[in-house]
Amino acid sequence: GMEAEGGGDNGKVVTGVKYRAVAVDEEEEHILPADDVVVAAGPWACQAEEWFEGAVQLPMEGVKSTSIVWKPPVDDEGNANIDAVEATALFCGEDHRFGTHLEVYPRPDGTIYICGIGGSDYITTSELQASAFLTDCNPKPDRAEAATKAFQMMSNSYAKNGELSHAQACMRPCPPDAKPYMGRVQGWSGAYINAGHNCWGIAWAPACGKAISELVLEGSSRSVNLRPFDPARFTVSRGRGGRGRKKGSVDVGEQW
Numbered sequence: 001g002m003e004a005e006g007g008g009d010n011g012k013v014v015t016g017v018k019y020r021a022v023a024v025d026e027e028e029e030h031i032l033p034a035d036d037v038v039v040a041a042g043p044w045a046c047q048a049e050e051w052f053e054g055a056v057q058l059p060m061e062g063v064k065s066t067s068i069v070w071k072p073p074v075d076d077e078g079n080a081n082i083d084a085v086e087a088t089a090l091f092c093g094e095d096h097r098f099g100t101h102l103e104v105y106p107r108p109d110g111t112i113y114i115c116g117i118g119g120s121d122y123i124t125t126s127e128l129q130a131s132a133f134l135t136d137c138n139p140k141p142d143r144a145e146a147a148t149k150a151f152q153m154m155s156n157s158y159a160k161n162g163e164l165s166h167a168q169a170c171m172r173p174c175p176p177d178a179k180p181y182m183g184r185v186q187g188w189s190g191a192y193i194n195a196g197h198n199c200w201g202i203a204w205a206p207a208c209g210k211a212i213s214e215l216v217l218e219g220s221s222r223s224v225n226l227r228p229f230d231p232a233r234f235t236v237s238r239g240r241g242g243r244g245r246k247k248g249s250v251d252v253g254e255q256w
Contacts, residue, residue, distance in 0.1 A: 002051045002191070003031050014190035022135070036190045036216050043128050043173035045181065045195035050129070055187045057235045060196060062123035062132070063172040065115065066139040068147050069165040072110025073157060082110035084157075092116070098150040111165060117147040123171065139167040174198050175234075182208060182229035183215065192216060193231040 003016035016031045039048045043062035072080040090104035103116040119140055123132055144167035152159035175181060175196040185191035194212045197204055211224035 002037065002188075004188070011187040011189060014188060034190070036192065038192045038194050038212060038216065040194045042195060042201075043123070043171045044131065044134055045173065045193060046125050047129050047131075048185075048193065052185050052188055052191060055235075056185050056193070056231050058125075058181055058193070058196075058231065059176050059234055060125050060128055061174045061176070062128050063174055063198075064121040064123055064133060064137065064169055065172065066117050066119065066143040066147075066167060066169050067113060067115040068117070068139075068144050068167045070112040070114070070151075070158065071163045071165045073161065080110055082108075085110050085112065090154075092154075095150050097153075098146040100147055100150045102147065102150055102154075104151070114147055114151060117143045119143040119146075133171055137169045137171055139169040141167070172198050173201075177233075180204075180208070180229055181231040182212060182224075183226045183231050186232050186235070 001018040002014055003018055004012040004014050006012045014034060014037050016033045017037055018029055018031055020027065020029055039045050039051075041047070043060055046058040046060040049056060049058055072082055073084045075081040075084075085106045087106055087108075089106070090102070092100075092102040092104070094101050099118040101116045101118065102114055105113045105115075107113060119142070144164075148164060152162065155162070173196045178198065180196040180198075181193040183193060185193060192212060192215065194208060197208065201208075207224060211221040211226060214221045214223060215226065
């Protein structure tokens with residue numbers, strides 16, 4: 001949660017972050033002093049609705065998806081043969097035999113990451129606000145098996161000698177309009193959101209990080225127009241603020 005001062009017409013000023021040491025199951029609440037706080041908690045960033053006392057509404061759907069990782073192939077002496085893995089990604093069509101649409105990503109260490117396994121679960125905002133899958137986000141064994149079989153149908157070498165390293169799962173954060181939340185929290189000084197980037201978070205991270213750093217340090221983003229990503233775009237205004245048509249609390253002019 002947030003520690004803050006002030007209120008009323010002048011809004012609140014962030015002074016710190018409230019936290020508990022979950023790893024050691026600690027009940028005592030601590031406060032980490034802070035002048036500026038950026039909420040970047042992926043799908044669970046929607047919990048900030050409570051932290052900011054309803055100043056912002058952050059509808060979010062979590063997409064829980066399984067993926068698998070293959071070990072590097074080995075040579076005749078049992079050593080990892082990294083050079084045998086081509087640096088070529090594959091984007092496959094629908095395989096109705098297994099219910100997959102594989103995306104195959106070779107890695108520099110010779111492992112192969114595969115997603116597009118199908119069978120994802122869709123987690124609601126209320127479930128995410130209740131910390132669903134926050135500490136345990138387990139893969140689906142049946143989807144890992146389906147992806148394994150689908151990939152082995154594509155590769156004779158992995159069908160004969162391939163060894164699966166592990167299966168895993170992730171939770172993709174998806175706002176209703178497929179746009180991330182990036183910007184200030186209205187009515188709070190020193191409070192920002194940077195979350196909801198779906199599966200593009202890694203690719204977009206450099207640009208998003210630069211934009212938010214400019215916003216925090218300079219007062220506005222020079223590198224990215226953040227207006228389409230306003231965290232308040234789904235927030236119901238507590239007051240219309242004068243005559244005229246509004247989008248939330250923003251004037252959009254008279255329409256005749």
